[in-house]
Amino acid sequence: MRLSDFDFDLPEDLIATRPVTPRSASRLLVGRGDGIADAVFSDLPEWLRPGDRLVLNDTRVIPARLNGTRVRATTDGSGRAKVEFTLTTAQPDGSWRALARPLRKLRAGDAIELDAGHRATILDRAEGDVVLRFDCEAEDVHALLDAAGQMPLPPYIAAKRAPDAQDRDDYQTVWARHTGAVAAPTASLHFDAPLLDRLRAMGVDFTEVTLHVGAGTFLPVKVEDVTTHRMHSEWGEVTPAAAAAIAATKAAGGRVIPVGTTALRLIESAAATGTIAPFRGDTDIFIYPGYEFRVADGLITNFHLPQSTLLMLVSALMGRDRMRAIYAHAIAERYRFFSYGDGSLLLPDG
Numbered sequence: 001m002r003l004s005d006f007d008f009d010l011p012e013d014l015i016a017t018r019p020v021t022p023r024s025a026s027r028l029l030v031g032r033g034d035g036i037a038d039a040v041f042s043d044l045p046e047w048l049r050p051g052d053r054l055v056l057n058d059t060r061v062i063p064a065r066l067n068g069t070r071v072r073a074t075t076d077g078s079g080r081a082k083v084e085f086t087l088t089t090a091q092p093d094g095s096w097r098a099l100a101r102p103l104r105k106l107r108a109g110d111a112i113e114l115d116a117g118h119r120a121t122i123l124d125r126a127e128g129d130v131v132l133r134f135d136c137e138a139e140d141v142h143a144l145l146d147a148a149g150q151m152p153l154p155p156y157i158a159a160k161r162a163p164d165a166q167d168r169d170d171y172q173t174v175w176a177r178h179t180g181a182v183a184a185p186t187a188s189l190h191f192d193a194p195l196l197d198r199l200r201a202m203g204v205d206f207t208e209v210t211l212h213v214g215a216g217t218f219l220p221v222k223v224e225d226v227t228t229h230r231m232h233s234e235w236g237e238v239t240p241a242a243a244a245a246i247a248a249t250k251a252a253g254g255r256v257i258p259v260g261t262t263a264l265r266l267i268e269s270a271a272a273t274g275t276i277a278p279f280r281g282d283t284d285i286f287i288y289p290g291y292e293f294r295v296a297d298g299l300i301t302n303f304h305l306p307q308s309t310l311l312m313l314v315s316a317l318m319g320r321d322r323m324r325a326i327y328a329h330a331i332a333e334r335y336r337f338f339s340y341g342d343g344s345l346l347l348p349d350g
Contacts, residue, residue: 001289003224005320007306008327016336017160019170023192027335027342031318031326033350038333041190044300047345050203051254053246054300057185057263058208060176062087062142063149065163066098068112068120070105081105083112085132086152087145088182088215094138095123099215100130116148142179152182154218154339156305170340180212180235186339187260187301205254207245211236211266211283221307231286231309234262238270238279246276246295255297257345261310264296271295288312289320298347303330303337318348 020026024042032047039047048054064087072079083105085098100106103125110122112132124131134141150163151171173188174196200206216232223229238246246267249256258264265287270279271294286309299317304310315323326344335342 001226003221003226003307006226006308006311006315008324008331010306010331010337014331014334014337014341015156015160016338016341017157018166019189019340020336023174023190024195026190028190029326029330029333029335029342029344030347031322031344032347034322035350036326036329041343042195044195044345045198045202045204047347048199048202048204048257049255051205051249051252053205053207053249053254053256054199055242055246055256055258055263055267056173056175056188056206056208057211057213057260057266058173058175058177059181059185059210059212059262060179061151061172061181061184061213062179063145063168064088064152064182065150066114066145066148067150068114071111071113085112085130086182086215087132088129090138090141091131094141095131095133096141097129098132099128103128103130106130114144114148116144118144118148152215154183156338157340175208177208178210178212180210182215183213183217184339185211185213185260185262187343189340190300190343191259205245205249207242209236209238209242209263209266211262213262217262217310221309226288226312229286229309231284233282233284235282236266236269236279238266238276240278243270243276243278250276250295255347256295257298257300258296259300261299261301261304261313264299264313267295268293286312287316289316291316293317297349298345300343300345302339302341302343303327303335305338314346318346322348 026041028039028041030037066085070081084101089097112120119135120132151167269283269285
């Protein structure tokens with residue numbers, strides 16, 4: 001299975017840099033079996049049925065992107081340089097791992113001046129990131145981020161425009177609860193309160209799970225044989241109550257449909273023994289064609305990057321040929337792609 005099997009050409013103007021308003025006014029492509037239908041996301045109740053269960057990722061995105069100035073003692077002023085950080089992982093000792101740009105300008109011991117009057121110190125520099133310690137207690141870092149941080153927009157959006165205040169709302173789901181993600185579960189961004197109320201009223205059930213989406217979700221696959229790719233690890237939890245609710249839906253003949261690839265990866269991790277069970281810890285599950293799904297009967301998701309692990313995941317669910325047809329249709333009909341783009345409902349069995 002080659003990386004080139006998951007490539008396609010995408011017109012640059014189909015990459016969405018802002019979501020539509022209201023959220024549920026985005027377009028919805030419905031792939032059922034071999035069929036394709038065009039709809040609007042607010043039409044989702046027409047494609048679901050009573051007894052279906054949507055699995056929602058309730059992670060909350062932190063404003064993890066920080067701008068700062070590296071400060072070194074020099075006589076000519078060359079010790080000052082603009083730098084940018086995206087926090088990725090909180091460490092047990094209160095420090096944070098972070099992606100840094102430009103990484104080459106940093107070394108252990110460097111002092112960093114941040115917006116809003118805060119400072120940080122570079123404790124270590126590795127090949128791909130740094131370790132930062134802030135000038136505040138660990139429990140106060142989130143207050144620092146609220147004051148000085150920006151939402152960590154994906155690279156393909158950040159390359160076109162800077163994050164702004166509107167992204168604080170746009171890049172957060174309406175049910176965000178548990179703080180810890182540095183990327184949004186973007187399929188969830190299409191849901192608003194009126195749509196959720198309509199789905200509940202028709203008998204669709206909801207279960208919340210937590211997967212803190214990491215910056216690794218944007219890392220490219222660098223091997224031609226995709227089966228040798230090493231997936232990034234993310235922390236997640238399926239509570240006993242959530243596992244029991246999902247199991248009850250399966251037993252009753254209902255469909256379990258994760259909202260987003262993050263929720264799908266988590267419940268499939270929780271079903272490693274064959275049936276859904278409580279789960280708490282790190283998962284690095286990599287789903288590509290040939291994978292046998294244990295829990296998910298469908299998926300609500302956005303349109304993904306060429307050659308990405310997410311495109312491999314939906315190809316595992318629907319089949320590579322069907323996904324090629326779906327993406328060709330989406331491009332021809334000018335659907336909006338990626339995190340702020342349109343959505344799809346994928347039902348492999350129609």
